[in-house]
Amino acid sequence: MGPTAAERCFAETFVAPHWLPGGQAFWYRRQMSDGKYKFIYVDVQGKSTRPAFDHEALAVALAEHVQEQTKIDPEALPFSWIELEDSHVRFRFEEQIWRFEPVKGLSRCSGTFNQGNPTLMRRREPSAHTATSRPVTVTFINNTRSHLLLNYADHKGTVRPHGSISQGKTCFEKTYSGVCWRLEDGVSRQLRGVYRVPDKVHDTVIVDEVDVDEYLGKEGENPIGAPLGEGDVAQVQEHRKTQQDDDDGVVQSSEEDISTAPHISVRDKILWLLDEQGVESQLTEANSSEESYWNDKMIFLCPNKAFAIAWYFQEGTTTTEYWIKSYPHTQSHPKLLKDERRLAGDCPRIEQPRLFSLTLKQEIEVTDKDLFSNHYQLSHLGWAEDGSEYRFLYHGRGHKTFRILGITCAGLVRVLYEESSDTFIDIASKLYYNLLSNSNKLILASERDGYNHLYLLDLEQGKTENQITKGEWNVHMVEHIDEESNQIWVSTYGFYKDEDPYHRHLVQAKLYDTECKALTEGDGTHLWSWSPGESRQYFVDSWSRVDLPPQTVVRCLNGTMQLQVEGTSVEELRQQGWMPPERFHCLGRDGETLIYGTITKPTHFNPRRSYPVLEDIYAGPQDFSTPKSFQEAVDGNRDWREEDYVIVRIDGMGTNWRSKKFHDVCYQNLNDAGFPDRIIWITKAAESREWMDISRVGIIGSSAGGQNAASALLHFGHFYKVAVADSGCHDNSLAGIEWAEQWLGHPVNESYSQHSNVTHAAKLPDSAKLMLIAGGLDHAVSHFATMRFVQQLNKANKIYELVFLPDAGHSCGRCGYGLKRAKQFLKTNLWS
Structure with missing residues (x-):
């Protein structure tokens, strides 16, 4: 079961570089075969690679020093991290630091040994996410x-x-x-x-x-x-x-030194002003509610210190959720667990920036508050360079309106930028903004031309100065901005028209132009890591496809290839028994848009046999799910490759990172889940593949995919015959506010019920075979969504199977007993 030895050997889709001081060389671990590896030294400037040290000699020397009875395998050394310096290597073994040199051999040494990623801390800490977070x-x-x-x-x-x-x-x-x-x-x-x-x-x-x-x-x-x-x-x-206890008392804004006056602090739920003469004045009355408070880290003085903005908050509402832990470690009887969570329809935290005159020592009434009322989220930007206005972002409840607003020192509110949508503005995956230093200019991501691109806004003038990127492709994320050279680096989807539009590439753009240049080459999805330092002189570029093993090169900042580090040919893997998935695409429901997916044959495939088709679905609108890299294909099929199904993965309309029009199909339309495109795709693929039996089509999915799998039988039961719905979001009125309201809108109305499997339970065909799997401690998707579905299936006298795992969590149908039951159910109903 699982991936072959060949696949495991070449499954590392990314060479993890550990750069040496100076950023001209690095080491990494190269996997040689299953469970074996060597340390490789890459001289980027010299364009060469070699073993980081003599693995054979070190293994022999280490065995002698520790008096091992058996030989130490030089390709399975008992350490995973090294320090390289000149001609020697240092490593840690059995709580001791060792040093190995070609001439002097192996010796113990003292000092410190830096191991692991320095960005990872060794202690627990809470988040410090505030409106100033970007x-x-x-x-x-x-x-x-x-x-x-x-x-x-x-x-x-x-x-x-x-x-x-x-x-x-x-x-x-x-x-x-x-x-x-x-x-x-x-x-x-x-x-x-x-x-x-x-x-x-x-x-x-x-x-x-x-x-x-x-x-x-x-x-x-x-x-x-x-x-x-x-x-x-x-x-x-x-x-x-x-x-919080340590923060009580006088805490000054992050934009102002507490040692200087004037400054504002929070004490006893009151705002206090300390002026230049050392006189303290009360700016506000005490809060009457425990749920209302001033945030002492959200106080911002304007540059001339004549005015200040202080943020006022009310907590909003949450819903109490309950779980029962059947076998707790701390007691003999079941334990009731509960948590507070903000679900669809709950009130988000109410935020309000309020203006104060520090010379008059009083609040100034802000007009046009309707421009930022009924919000989902407000975010701090800061004062204009000249102190004329304070700026912040407004995301409207329901995600249909986005504004950048300014509050003048007179309390007037003006709209610096506004965007609206009849469906949604995707802040779940595409929200990006960055205020350039010492300026009134902001970089903003927007889909206003139909694709996700970057725009340069002049906030002082309240206009768009430049569209930085443009074309029928999407900016995925911003990698780096160099304000001195006015350049920006972004990862993209769909940049090359002749490639799969879900392939990721690195692109360089200019802040004051629309000229873009791809820095990565190779038909596949790319992943990269920069050399240390502000210069970013090099980057390691690894790429692959489901039908292409990983390739890795080092490139210069301008994209020129410096040297090849890793690369395995398709022929080499095929000789070891590798059978890659097929990539397939065809036109979807509109007859114009290409739909992409993969087809994976059974391990013991016989072209003269006929196999049931099993679709592994996840149509959550926040992303796409079809594997694009070599590792994703290996990992995604490991549980099903021996089960004698043709496995298909497809991204139909309504999923992310194509055009806005493509994505909009999902809005208040979760029953659709791209099924019209999926059915066309599977039917078209089977026309030239006689071994695909589309009279026996099953579907499996987890989480949003669990909702999709059950929905396939309810609404498209003429095509799909068997479904396993694991941890399904069958009723999104029970989903988190950040997910449900992004795709179903606000308020919670008939769109929620109409796109709930609970509402349509009676539509389950009598011939359909449905298995529901749920975990009693699923904190991501409440198992009560499944139970509501079950209740309505019972009322409609429908036949189904329920697997409830009392102390299991989310996606429990993807592993252990849940997976075993799913496999048994599918075999019984797709091979009978």
Whole structure:
């Protein structure tokens, strides 16, 4: 079961460089075969690669020193991290630092040993996400030997599960500066590190294979050596409380030095002003509600210190969710767990920037508050250079309106930029803005021309100065901005017209032009990592496809290839038994738009046989799901390759990163899930592949894909016959506000019920075979969504199977007992 030895050998789609001082050379670990690897030294300037040291000699010397009875394998050395310096290598083994030189051999040495990613902390911390936080895209690259669990701490310090990153896979997270992410080993549940998002445009976090006991497990009280448990949340919350207690009293704005006057502080829920004469005045009355407060870190003085903006908040509303832990470790009887979460229809935190005159020592009434009322989110930008107005962003409730607003010192509100949509403005995956330093200019991402592009706004004039990028392709994220040279680097989808539009490429653009230049070449999806330093002289570029093993080169800043580092031919893998997925595309429902997907044959494929078709679906509108890289194809098919199905993965209309028109299909239309395109695609593919039996089509999915899988039987039961719906979002009125209202809008109305599987349960065909899987401790999608669906299926006297795993979490149908039951159900109903 699982990937072949050949696939495991070449599954590392990204060469993780560990740069040496000076940024002219690096080392990395090259996988030689399953479980074996060597350390490689890359001389970028000299355009050469070689082993980082004599692996054979070191293995012999190490065996002699530690008196091993068996030979140490030079391709399986007992360490995973090295330090290179001139002619010697240092490493850690058995709690000792060792030094190996070609002439002097092996010796113990003292000193420190720097191991692991320095951006990963060794302690738990809560997030510090405020309205001053700006959106940051983080690329997490899993170079470990197992999958990683990705959790985050919310603004209250509660640790929440978010998802996982498969071995060798890359995950792009749209997050905010100040947010803390927690990375755990998915097998041992040991913490790999805690990452706090920096205040920058984009960051890359490479989680490499290191000796966790050495790297993480030796700190004082060992605060992160244990799996996530109930006490973990309490510790983070206590840490947060301590921080808040320490912050009580006079706390000055981040834009003003507390040692100078005037400054404003919060005390006893009142704003106080200390003027230049040292006289303290009360600016506001005490808050009457425990849920209303001034944020002492959200006070901003204008440049001439005559005015200030102070942010006032009300918490909004949340919904209490409950779970029952059947077998808790702390007691013999079941335990009731609860949490507060903001669901669709709840009131977001109410935010209000309020204006104060520091000379008059009073608040100035702000007019036209309707321009920023009924908001989903407000975000701080700051004062204009001349202090004439304070600027902030407004995201309207329901995600149909976006504005940049300015409050003048007279309290007048003006619109500097406005954008609206009949469907939605995608802040879930495309929100990006960056205020250029010492200017009134802002870079903003927008889909206003039908694709996601960057625009340069002049906020003083309230107009668009330049469209930075343009064309029938999308900016995925901003990599770097060099304001001195007026250049910007972005990752893109669809830049090359003759390639799969989901392939990722690096592109260089200019702030005051529309000229764009691709810096990556090679028909595949690319991933890159820059050399250290502001100059970014080189970048390591790795790319692959589902039918092309990884290729890696080093490129100069202008895109010129410096040298090739890794590369495996298709022929080499085929000789080892590799059978790649097929890439296939055809026109969709409109007869104009190409729909892309993959076809994976069974491991023991016989072209004279006929096989059922099994679609693995995830039509969540926030992204696309069809694998594009070699590793994604290997990982995505590992559970089903031996099961004698033709596996198809497709991205129909309504999914992300094509045109805005393509994406808009999902709006208040989740029942659709691209099924008209999927059915056309599968039918067309089968026309030239007689071994695809489309009279036996099954479908599986988890989370949003679980909703999709069940929906396939309810609305397209003439085509799909069998479905396994795992952890499904069958009723999105129970979903988080950030997801549900982005795609279904606000208020919670008939669009929620009409696009709920619960409403349409009676439409399940009598001939359809449906299995529902749910976990009792699913904190991502409440299992009560499945139970509501079950209740209506019962009322309609429908036949189905329910697998409930009491203490299991999200996507429990993708592993363990849940996966076993799913496989059994599909075999019974697709092969009978």
